[in-house]
Amino acid sequence: WELEVLKFGSNLLTGTIPTEIGAFPNLLELDLQNNELSGSLPPEVGMLTKLTSLKLSLNPLGGSLPTQLGFLTMLSELDMSYNELEGPLPSQLQSLSNLEAWHLQYNELTGEIPSGLFEQMTYLKEFNIGYNQLSGSIPSTISLSSKLTALSMSNNFLTSTIPTQLFSALTDLELLFLNGNELDGPISSTISSLTRILDLQLSYNLFTGTIPTELGDLTRATGVFMSDNELVGSIPSEMGKLTDVLEIYMFGNALTGTIPTQLSELTDLEMIDLSSNALSGPLPSE
Numbered sequence: 001w002e003l004e005v006l007k008f009g010s011n012l013l014t015g016t017i018p019t020e021i022g023a024f025p026n027l028l029e030l031d032l033q034n035n036e037l038s039g040s041l042p043p044e045v046g047m048l049t050k051l052t053s054l055k056l057s058l059n060p061l062g063g064s065l066p067t068q069l070g071f072l073t074m075l076s077e078l079d080m081s082y083n084e085l086e087g088p089l090p091s092q093l094q095s096l097s098n099l100e101a102w103h104l105q106y107n108e109l110t111g112e113i114p115s116g117l118f119e120q121m122t123y124l125k126e127f128n129i130g131y132n133q134l135s136g137s138i139p140s141t142i143s144l145s146s147k148l149t150a151l152s153m154s155n156n157f158l159t160s161t162i163p164t165q166l167f168s169a170l171t172d173l174e175l176l177f178l179n180g181n182e183l184d185g186p187i188s189s190t191i192s193s194l195t196r197i198l199d200l201q202l203s204y205n206l207f208t209g210t211i212p213t214e215l216g217d218l219t220r221a222t223g224v225f226m227s228d229n230e231l232v233g234s235i236p237s238e239m240g241k242l243t244d245v246l247e248i249y250m251f252g253n254a255l256t257g258t259i260p261t262q263l264s265e266l267t268d269l270e271m272i273d274l275s276s277n278a279l280s281g282p283l284p285s286e
Contacts, residue, residue, distance in 0.1 A: 001023060001024045001025070003024050003027060004029070005028060006024070007030075008031065009032060009033045009035070009055065010034040010035075011034075013036060014036045014038070015037065016040075017041060017061075019044045021045055021048070022047035025048065025050065027048050027051055028050055028051060028052050029053040030048065030054050031053070032055065033055040033056060033079065034058040034059075035058075037056075039062065040062055040063025041061060041066055041085075044068075046066065046069060046072065048072065049071055049072060049073070051074060052098075053075070054072065054077070054079070054080075055079045056079065056080045056083065057081040057082050057083070058081070058083075059083055061080070062083070062084040062085065063085065063086065064085070064086060066090075067092045069093060069096075070092030070096065072096065076099060076123070077102075078096070078099060080103065080104055081103040081106055081107070083106075085104070085108060088111030088112070089114055089117065089134075090114075091116065091117070093117065094116050094117050094120055096121065097120035097121060097122070097123070098123055099121055100123050100124060100126070101126040102126065102127050102128070103128045104132070105129060105132070105152065106132075107131075108132065109133065110132075110133045110134065111136075112134065113129075113136060113138070115141060116139075117139060118141045118144050119144055121144070123147060124148055125149050125150070127148060127151050127152070128152040129153055130153060130155050130156070130177060131154065131155045131156075132155075132156050133157060134153075134156040134157065135156070135159065136160075138153065138160070138166065138178075140163040140165050140166075142163065142170070143165035143168070143170065145170070146169050146170060149172050149173060150174060150175040151170065151173060151175065154177040158178075158181040159182045159184070160184065160185070161184060162178065162188065167190040167192075171193050173196060174196050174197060174199070175197075175199045176194070176197060177199070178201065178202055178205070179202060179204050179205070180203070181204070182205065182206055183202075183205040183207065184207060184208060185209070186207070186209030186210075186212075187202065187207055187209065187231075191212055191215060191218070192212075192215075195219070197220065198220055198222050198223070199221070199222065199223045199225075200218065200224050202225060203226060203228055203229070204227065204228045205228075205229050207229040207231060208229075208230045208231070208232070209231065210231065210233035210234075211250075212236070213236040216239055216240070216241040217241070219241055219242060219243065222244055222247070223245070223246060223247045224239075224245060225247070225249045226250050227249045227250055227251045227253070228253070229253055230253065230254060231254065232253070232254045232255065232256065233256065235250070235257070235260055235263075235274070236260070237260040237261075237262045238262075239266075240260060240262025240263060242266060243265075243268070244268060245266055246268055247269075247270060247272070248263075248271070248273070249271075249273045250273070250274050250277070251273045251274060251275040251277070252275075252277075254278060255274070255279055256277070256279065256280070257279065257281070258280060261285075263284060264285075
């Protein structure tokens with residue numbers, strides 16, 4: 001077979017993906033997204049070693065991820081989001097060294113993120129594994145994917161602290177979603193390295209300590225979300241430097257002191273929620 005592109009996306013296809021899919025060794029693109037395909041992904045997909053794009057999102061595919069996916073080393077795009085995939089992330093997936101975009105959000109994946117998963121993924125720009133049931137800590141090796149612009153691990157059961165390397169090495173990040181986990185410890189001052197960040201979501205975790213004054217260095221940010229943590233101390237006046245910010249959510253912490261007058265200088269601000277803290281003193285007059 002000389003078939004290089006197979007696109008059957010956005011139809012009403014049912015049944016399972018046939019094992020005969022492995023009979024197309026020259027396939028470069030496979031798009032079966034947005035159908036009603038069920039069953040598990042056959043291991044024969046690992047025979048499609050020339051694949052650069054695999055799109056299977058928006059199906060009710062179940063079962064675990066076959067380890068044979070690790071043979072698809074030419075993949076630059078892998079989208080298996082919005083399925084019913086379960087089980088752990090196979091360590092063999094760390095062989096996908098050409099991946100640029102990897103989407104696995106809204107599945108039922110469990111277990112820990114393999115510590116070596118990112119060691120060879122130096123081209124990765126988008127990684128979304130939100131809305132699963134993953135546990136354990138964020139591997140420090142994620143710092144090796146230094147081209148990341150969008151990282152979402154939200155709404156899992158991740159624990160421990162954020163690796164300091166995540167902030168200091170991923171300086172191209174524009175979107176960082178870690179909300180809805182069980183991450184703890186202080187928010188590192190190395191957050192100042194995220195100078196390109198637009199949307200920072202750290203709400204609904206167990207972060208402690210004070211809000212770092214370096215948050216004021218994220219001058220491109222349009223959204224800062226730190227609600228429902230265990231943060232203490234005062235709101236840094238340096239947040240007055242966030243001149244592009246549209247939304248600030250810090251409710252449900254244990255913040256004290258007064259509301260900085262510098263926040264009144266945020267003329268683009270559309271929504272600020274500081275409720276359920278222990279703030280005192282007067283409201284900013286301007």
